[in-house]
Amino acid sequence: xxxxxxxxxxxxxxxxxxxxxxxxxxxxxxxxxxxxxxxxxxxxxxxxxxxxxxxxxxxxxxxxxxxxxxxxxxxxxxxxxxxxxxxxxxxxxxxxxxxxxxxxxxxxxxxxxxxxxxxxxxxxxxxxxxxxxxxxxxxxxxxxxxxxxxxxxxxxxxxxxxxxxxxxxxxxxxxxxxxxxxxxxxxxxxxxxxxxxxxxxxxxxxxxxxxxxxxxxxxxxxxxxxxxxxxxxxxxxxxxxxxxxxxxxxxxxxxxxxxxxxxxxxxxxxxxxxxxxxxxxxxxxxxxxxxxxxxxxxxxxxxxxxxxxxxxxxxxxxxxxxxxxxxxxxxxxxxxxxxxxxxxxxxxxxxxxxxxxxxxxxxxxxxxxxxxxxxxxxxxxxxxxxxxxxxxxxxxxxxxxxxxxxxxxxxxxxxxxxxxxxxxxxxxxxxxxxxxxxxxxxxxx
Numbered sequence: 001x002x003x004x005x006x007x008x009x010x011x012x013x014x015x016x017x018x019x020x021x022x023x024x025x026x027x028x029x030x031x032x033x034x035x036x037x038x039x040x041x042x043x044x045x046x047x048x049x050x051x052x053x054x055x056x057x058x059x060x061x062x063x064x065x066x067x068x069x070x071x072x073x074x075x076x077x078x079x080x081x082x083x084x085x086x087x088x089x090x091x092x093x094x095x096x097x098x099x100x101x102x103x104x105x106x107x108x109x110x111x112x113x114x115x116x117x118x119x120x121x122x123x124x125x126x127x128x129x130x131x132x133x134x135x136x137x138x139x140x141x142x143x144x145x146x147x148x149x150x151x152x153x154x155x156x157x158x159x160x161x162x163x164x165x166x167x168x169x170x171x172x173x174x175x176x177x178x179x180x181x182x183x184x185x186x187x188x189x190x191x192x193x194x195x196x197x198x199x200x201x202x203x204x205x206x207x208x209x210x211x212x213x214x215x216x217x218x219x220x221x222x223x224x225x226x227x228x229x230x231x232x233x234x235x236x237x238x239x240x241x242x243x244x245x246x247x248x249x250x251x252x253x254x255x256x257x258x259x260x261x262x263x264x265x266x267x268x269x270x271x272x273x274x275x276x277x278x279x280x281x282x283x284x285x286x287x288x289x290x291x292x293x294x295x296x297x298x299x300x301x302x303x304x305x306x307x308x309x310x311x312x313x314x315x316x317x318x319x320x321x322x323x324x325x326x327x328x329x330x331x332x333x334x335x336x337x338x339x340x341x342x343x344x345x346x347x348x349x350x351x352x353x354x355x356x357x358x359x360x361x362x363x364x365x366x367x368x369x370x371x372x373x374x375x376x377x378x379x380x381x382x383x384x385x386x387x388x389x390x391x392x393x394x395x396x397x398x399x400x401x402x403x404x405x406x407x408x409x410x411x412x413x414x415x416x417x418x419x420x421x422x423x424x425x426x427x428x429x430x431x432x433x434x435x436x437x438x439x440x441x442x443x444x445x
Contacts, residue, residue, distance in 0.1 A: 001073070001116075003029045004038035006059050007140070009046025011232075011404075012196050013079055014140065015149040017044045019131075020078070020108045021138035027109055031138075035066055040074045040112055044105075045081035048163065049334035056081045064095035074098065074115035078105055080166045086122055098122070102167055103152075106131035127153065127168025136184060142385070144420035145403060146190045150178055150216065151197035156235070158262075159273040159340040160302065160333065163198055170199070172207050179219050186225035191420055192383060193220065194230045194402065201238035214242040221250040227422060228383065230402060232258040236284045237276045244291050254399040256296045257288065264319040265312040268305055271344070285323060296400035298327035303360060304353030305333045306344035313356050320363045326371055327406050327433070328364045330357045365432060372407075372430035379440065382409045384421045396423070398435070407433030415439065 003024055007017035020042070021031065032038050041063045045056035060077055067075050076098040077089055083101040090099060097115035100107055101124040114121040125131075130152050139146055153168040154161075182193055195216075197203065204212025213231075220229055229252050234243075236259045247253050263269055264278050276284075288295055301316065320328065332353035335342045382396040385408075394411045401407050411425045417439075429436040 001029055001039035002032045002037060003040045003042060004032050004035040005042045005044070006063070007044045008056055008059060009044075009048065009052060009080065010196075011147045011194070012149055012198070013044055013046055015137070015147050015196070016079070016102075016105045018137035018140055019133050019135070020044070020105050021140070022135040023106070023108055023133065024112075025138050026135045035063070036070055038070075038072055040076065040116075041067060041072050042076045042078065042108070045077060045079040047081040047084050047166070049331065049336070051334070053081065060089070060093060060096065064093050067095050074112055076100065076108070076111050076115065078108070083124070083166045084162070086124060090120070090122060096120075099124075101125060103127050103129075103131065106133050128171070130171055130173060139185075139188070139190070141403070142419065143189050144383075144385070145192035145194060146185045147194045147196050148178060148182055148185070149173070149196050150200060150203050150213075154198040155202075156199065156275070157273060159271065159344075160305065160336065162336045162339055165338060167198065170202065170206055172204050172212075174207065175204070175212065175216050175219055178216060179223070182220050182226070183223055186223050189420060191226060191422075192228040192230060193226055194232060196232050199233055199235050199238070200231055201234045201243065211238065211240065211242070214246040217243075217246045217250060217253055221252045226252055228252060228254050228399065230254045230256055230399075232402065234259055235275075236261055236281055239284055239288070244288070247295075248292060254296075255292050255294050256298070256399055256402070258298045258402070259284075260300045262300065262302045263305065263312075263316060265308075265315050268308055268312055271307060272302070272305060272341070282323075296326040298329075298402070298406070299325050300329045300331065301360060302331050302333050303356040304348040304350075306335075306341055306348065307346040308333075308348055308356075313359075317360060317363055320360055321367065324367050324371065325364070326368075326400060328367075329405070330360045330364075332357050369430065369432050372432060372435060375427045375435055376430055377427065379424055379426050380409065380435070380437070382411055382423050382425045384411075384417045384419055384423060386419055387417075394423075394439075396425075401433075407435070409435045409437065411437055411439050413439035 046052040074097045078100040082099045097120045098111035099122040103125040104123040107123045151172045153170045155170045380398045384396040386395045396409050425437040426440050427435050427437040
């Protein structure tokens with residue numbers, strides 16, 4: 001039977017999708033890029049914020065209509081929306097034959113078998129432990145980079161966030177399991193490993209009694225075929241000297257950190273349930289830049305949190321201009337039912353949120369363009385991801401660019417290169433986040 005898969009949301013969700021695809025492939029299912037020819041339709045959903053919920057609902061309804069048109073044998077819904085709205089999905093969308101919670105993705109085969117047999121199912125496991133799957137993931141990222149999910153769940157309980165309810169408490173994957181998976185990925189041609197979790201910086205504390213991200217990085221750096229190791233989702237209050245030291249020591253660890261700080265006003269940070277102050281955030285950023293001068297810092301911000309005043313917005317805007325993050329994204333606050341922040345007074349109107357977001361992003365555009373111009377004349381190592389058709393122009397990423405969220409480097413070259421190659425490029429032009437340059441080495445490293 002043929003399976004058509006839609007994976008929505010974050011890269012952590014994508015890893016779950018790849019695990020399910022691996023299980024299906026091992027059972028003999030074939031994958032198709034054309035929903036119309038599929039026997040089984042699967043939607044792995046997200047519902048982190050309102051827009052994500054709308055996208056997930058739209059995808060489910062589209063697949064429900066398609067199932068009626070084509071006579072597909074089963075429609076399965078998995079992921080965060082399935083966990084959160086399990087009963088509503090079954091009651092309001094009768095075309096759905098199976099619902100799997102966030103900790104039950106290892107039951108995808110059973111869910112399909114039940115559905116094809118005319119027995120709709122709903123599987124919700126306790127949000128404890130992590131499914132143990134022997135099958136290897138089927139990579140969807142092109143084969144030269146892959147995400148490594150090092151933990152599940154979160155203990156922080158920020159007042160705006162529903163993730164602990166949907167994913168449970170923080171559970172780390174043992175180091176030996178991660179190293180084994182990383183070696184398998186490297187053997188398949190993966191050269192860049194991207195570490196993800198709801199929070200990577202407290203990795204290991206639950207199973208080893210202490211934060212162990214630095215130790216994990218040291219172990220992964222020993223894998224010969226890996227070239228880059230990138231870390232996402234680092235909470236600033238958890239960055240310690242051990243982590244900084246291993247980033248400086250291990251050449252394979254990219255000088256890149258993703259720090260979701262969310263805001264800079266102390267009153268807003270407190271209302272969000274964040275565990276840092278403005279002073280601590282400024283000290284952490286200064287220390288990282290002092291210890292690792294070429295570090296690329298990415299952050300995300302929330303604008304329009306309940307009670308955010310024009311003055312607090314201006315404080316955040318000035319912070320963006322002064323601190324000059326290399327990469328920055330802004331989300332408007334999403335009022336999620338079941339979270340403490342949803343019950344707060346002084347909810348900010350949508351049009352105000354959007355105006356504030358646009359103002360913050362406009363300021364960041366100026367910062368980004370200036371930052372990119374500063375790279376002109378520098379030589380960067382670039383990870384090639386593809387080539388522009390009919391041109392001698394290659395598309396790649398530097399250590400400053402994570403897939404799907406950051407910019408690209410466009411490199412002209414008279415020498416051939418392949419996806420997955422690393423080449424040296426001299427930057428000659430800048431366009432906001434993107435860089436343009438000429439290849440200066442004939443051979444890949």
